[in-house]
Amino acid sequence: MKVLSSVKVLEIGGIGPGPFCAMHLADLGADVISVVRQPGGTPPITGPVLNRGKRSVFADLKTPEGKALVLSLCETADVLIEGMRPGVMERLGLGPKECQAKNPKLVYARMTGWGQTGPLAPAAGHDTNYVSVSGALWGSSPAEARPVTPFTLAGDIMGGALYLAIGIVSGVLSARETGQGQVVDAAIVDGSAHAMNLMLSARKKGIVADKRGDSMYDSSPFYDTYVAGDGRFVTLGAIEPQFYALLLDKLNLKQDPDFGTDQWDKAAWPKRRERLIALFKSQPATHWQALLEGTDVCFGVVQSPLESAEHPHMKARGVYLTHEGQFQAAPAPRFGDAAYAPGPICADGAHTQDVLAAVAAKGQVWR
DSSP states (O other): OOTTTTOEEEEEOOSTHHHHHHHHHHHTTOEEEEEEOOTTSOOOSSOGGGGBTEEEEEOOTTSHHHHHHHHHHHTTOSEEEEOOOTTHHHHTTOSHHHHHHHOTTOEEEEEESSOSSSTTTTSOOOHHHHHHHHTTTTTSSOTTSOOOOOTTIIIIIIIIIHHHHHHHHHHHHHHHHHSOOOEEEEEHHHHHHHTTHHHHHTGGGTSSOSSTTOSHHHHOTTEEEEEOTTSOEEEEEOOSHHHHHHHHHHTTOTTOTTTOSOTTOGGGHHHHHHHHHHHHHTSOHHHHHHHHTTSTTOEEEOOOHHHHHTSHHHHHHTOEEEETTEEEEOOOSOOSSSOOOOOOBOOTTTTHHHHHHHHHTTOOOOO
8 A cells, every 4th residue: 555545636637857856755645636628728838647547527616517527526635735826726716715615624735936925926937937936946056057957856846846745744743633724825935945044054165155156166176077088978076085085096196186175275276176177088987987986985977868778777666668668767755664655657647537426426536
């Protein structure tokens, strides 16, 4: 039995972090029914993988029939997930007030970029806008380079879907204890800002500065990305003194006067970086991988997801797989000795007739 097998989730289909969160919950065992717009609407941009493990029902929420279906499913659901702009669900007559009137224990989970309140709440936006305003994009590149948003990761997923998921699980636990549901306001600007607290806690130690290019992570030679001789990129993360000492030993630099004895001598960092740039360019990435990977130097070769799938470590753990013709990552985290297998990928609306029939007969809708 999977850990969330007792949780019933009604997803109002959308794009990005909401569907990802619902997929994540389905990966962990939740029974997810996704209500999506009728065929002929704007096609989703997120692809079929986010439908894995779910059931899908067509409904037009602007019709009495669509509204009635959602309210009926709310009666026995634990969670409703929606990602509309603030006020849209209320105008449809499907806001928290109406849904929790049907089921006081319902956790009504709202996923937005800007949040339900604030000057920008009604405005459109995407991942890159949210993380730029929240401060999460600020340190994403060297000081001399333009910040580049890691597509969906920092905002939609890390700051959005995963915060929505922990809000949902917390709300369900509370509802089962108190009998009262919650309204979860999961905003990407909130989550991506909150995720920086580890970085912000390092400010007093000098690891993080208030000016780009003055921090350990964007100016030190021992925590950086380098180009190898074959044009591939390799990363170092030798922060701790014992790891740094091992790095110098592996690279035959322990006695080199340019590297001295003080790892944190910032005045020496530019010269040391120049030396490491030249050194890493002298050999292909495979050379450095054979020398450094798997040691406490803290080293990694930058890989695409397809390349990562073939890496011995990732392959041994089964992190990536091709399932039903789709290349995808396996469910995470793991419980016990093995990761969960991903659920079947359903087409939009594939379960419409079955679910409608069960609702009409007041039968068993949820698994």
